[in-house]
Amino acid sequence: MQAVILAAGEGTRMRPLTETVPKPMLPVADRPLCAHTADAAVAAGASELVFVVGYEADAVREHFGDAYRGVPVTYAVQSEQLGTAHAVGAATDHLDGDFAVLNGDDIYDEAAIEALFEATPAVGAYTVDDPRPYGVFSLDGDRIVDVTEKPDDPPSNRVNVGAYGFPAEATDWFDDVEMSERGEYEITDVVERLLAERDVRAVPVERWLGVGRPWELLAANEWKLDGLDRRVDGDVRGDAELRGPVVVEEGATIEPGVTIEGPALVRSGAEIGPNAYVRGATLVGEGCKVGHGVEVKNSVLMAGAAVPHVSYVGDSLLGPDVNLGAGTQVANLRHDDGNVKQTVKGERVSTGRRKYGVVAGPGAKTGINTSLAPGVVLSAGATTAPGESVTRDR
Structure with a gap:
């Protein structure tokens, strides 16, 4: 199973640390932030890593090269940062079969990514005290029924953390996504179609950290x-x-x-x-x-x-x-x-x-x-x- 790792963003909320370095390449312990995501994918059995690159792309290429920990590496270029569905769409020509999509600026526990690979179609679900700032899952047991973005009255405390396992046919769906009101092509539109056509499991993510702002980079290093x-x-x-x-x-x-x-x-x-x-x-x-x-x-x-x-x-x-x-x-x-x-x-x-x-x-x-x-x-x-x-x- 291939793993698409989204690593194209500028990381404007992380400025000034990203003036010369793309956010996914900021240091977390002894390796770049996105290398922890890549490690989780490799540990889960990824057959290939497909990095979607854009801002300061050479930094990603130089670090990972043609192979990482014995797993082949391919690069897809997102020339404009127009949302997560747009990013994955840049990688679809490289995909053949079921595939995972992971945010290169998030850190996940490795067991969750392994479970995601095994359960595809599946989406990672993390439990939070206040789900209102997130995309929140409506669940029937461990099956996802719906996703509601930033609801005032959340249907659960299980939220979307940007870890997806898609079936092979989903590669064609990313071209059909329409631009949202905020001017981006959203991967949640593809998830909604997936929920309509397939049973999709919510895979528990025991530990997760989205790294978008400097103090979250500090927290990632603490972890x-x-x-x-x-x-x-x-x-x-x-x-x-x-x-x-x-x-x-x-x-x-x-x-x-x-x-x-x-x-x-x-x-x-x-x-x-x-x-x-x-x-x-x-x-x-x-x-x-x-x-x-x-x-x-x-x-x-x-x-x-x-x-x-x-x-x-x-x-x-x-x-x-x-x-x-x-x-x-x-x-x-x-x-x-x-x-x-x-x-x-x-x-x-x-x-x-x-x-x-x-x-x-x-x-x-x-x-x-x-x-x-x-x-x-x-x-x-x-x-x-x-x-x-x-x-x-x-």
């Missing part, structure tokens, strides 16, 4: 780093102390006086210390520098990011090649203990997190002794002045 098995292949020097599930990849260096409390992943080429403290679910990416007197807690540092001197970074995401000047302090807690808010596409949105720091886009730099307030976003290439207190997005 995947939590499953680390301790491994030390790099150079750990002097009295450096590693506690719990810590992975130090070959080519990474941990200097004396460093304490790392897992789960934490230190990737190849990264340097930590001397006398630094890393804790919580933290990813220190390839070629990163965490220097003397620096504390990093529950954060994601992408490739080449540097926090060289006496700084604090908590619950934050630093994009590639970010540099924080000496004494930079990230605040990650509101004084009123409310959830931290962040601006996404011009709208102020609650992150749902009591502790949340900053998002710094590629190449952003702070001057020495900069203070950054919770929820601040530094755009790609943004700078701050020495001693500046930044309370608004830059």
Whole structure:
């Protein structure tokens, strides 16, 4: 059974982290976000992976090549991002037989994807406390009767999470989808036709995370780093102390006086210390520098990011090649203990997190002794002045 992985979107709600990297290729632990979806499909027995690519497509091609974990890989191009049905329609020429469709920016438990393959035609169903923001299933036992988008009075608490198992004949249906009122071709139209013509099973998804906004990328790393098995292949020097599930990849260096409390992943080429403290679910990416007197807690540092001197970074995401000047302090807690808010596409949105720091886009730099307030976003290439207190997005 082939697996179509949707990986063409720009990820505008994830800006500025997606200025140069497509959202599906953002790092989650030791691999890109969409590689976790691909892993689930391979574990379920996929005969081929068909990636639908668009924005920054070369990044996907370069990572996955012609085969991934022994499974052939094909690419279909969605030149315009006009919805999920439009994306799958770009891949139908590559399909032969039953096929699965998975969102490349969602993470699913592998058992659910295996069950989806076995039960096709089927759709993944996840249980939520408040189903109103989702497409909600009406069910007869484990058979899906209907899907209602964002209902005020939900018929169940089982929701659609973008994992589908389609029969072979469905490849012809995507060309028949009409544009919706919001200007997209929706895969839910194909699902409705499937429900009308076949019995479709709701496959339980025990764990799922849609990764559309920066704090959800932080949550994805918390999930995947939590499953680390301790491994030390790099150079750990002097009295450096590693506690719990810590992975130090070959080519990474941990200097004396460093304490790392897992789960934490230190990737190849990264340097930590001397006398630094890393804790919580933290990813220190390839070629990163965490220097003397620096504390990093529950954060994601992408490739080449540097926090060289006496700084604090908590619950934050630093994009590639970010540099924080000496004494930079990230605040990650509101004084009123409310959830931290962040601006996404011009709208102020609650992150749902009591502790949340900053998002710094590629190449952003702070001057020495900069203070950054919770929820601040530094755009790609943004700078701050020495001693500046930044309370608004830059």
